[in-house]
Amino acid sequence: MIPSNANQLRDLLRAYVLEHEGAVLGPEIVQQSVEKIKMIQEKMKASHNIKKSYHDNLTKILEFQKDNHVLLRVTLVTDVGRALKSKKLTSCFIGPYQILKRVGEVAYKVALLLSLSNLHYVFHVSQLQKCVANLSHVIQMNDVQVIDNLTVEASPLQIDDREVKHSREKEIVLVKVVWRRPA
Numbered sequence: 755m756i757p758s759n760a761n762q763l764r765d766l767l768r769a770y771v772l773e774h775e776g777a778v779l780g781p782e783i784v785q786q787s788v789e790k791i792k793m794i795q796e797k798m799k800a801s802h803n804i805k806k807s808y809h810d811n812l813t814k815i816l817e818f819q820k821d822n823h824v825l826l827r828v829t830l831v832t833d834v835g836r837a838l839k840s841k842k843l844t845s846c847f848i849g850p851y852q853i854l855k856r857v858g859e860v861a862y863k864v865a866l867l868l869s870l871s872n873l874h875y876v877f878h879v880s881q882l883q884k885c886v887a888n889l890s891h892v893i894q895m896n897d898v899q900v901i902d903n904l905t906v907e908a909s910p911l912q913i914d915d916r917e918v919k920h921s922r923e924k925e926i927v928l929v930k931v932v933w934r935r936p937a
Contacts (some may be wrong), residue, residue: 766794816879818862823850824882831905850885870900908933
């Protein structure tokens, strides 16, 4: 049996050490133990290298050049009741904005509009998306208010459906709302 997982190899090493823990060890047994430990360590390293190569092949690094145009990721937030509810599966991008320079390995300085002066102008690469600048695709920023933590409030547009659920003692009103997304 040849274990392929690093955890299985560690368990095999521990089991081997525990097996010979109480025995009186001679030079031959010590040499065999050292050889087996080295073999197990080599297999652990090989297993780690295989997993690392899979990760490296699947991971793509985003890099932008100076004067490229990018879109800025914002999170839609709805003000329902007393708490703010985040719609985290619906990603929203605003822009395009021009890259001024690279700051560090994964951060970029972006030229923002005056209406977004409350935001810091350096963003992590995960908050940016590459954009091919085309004047016909410019998004109007008149009514979009971005908050400091990169959130945009979505306001209710209309009530689409209304339903009443009856439980034993209560009636629960369910309302389906259509939310207005920023332009």
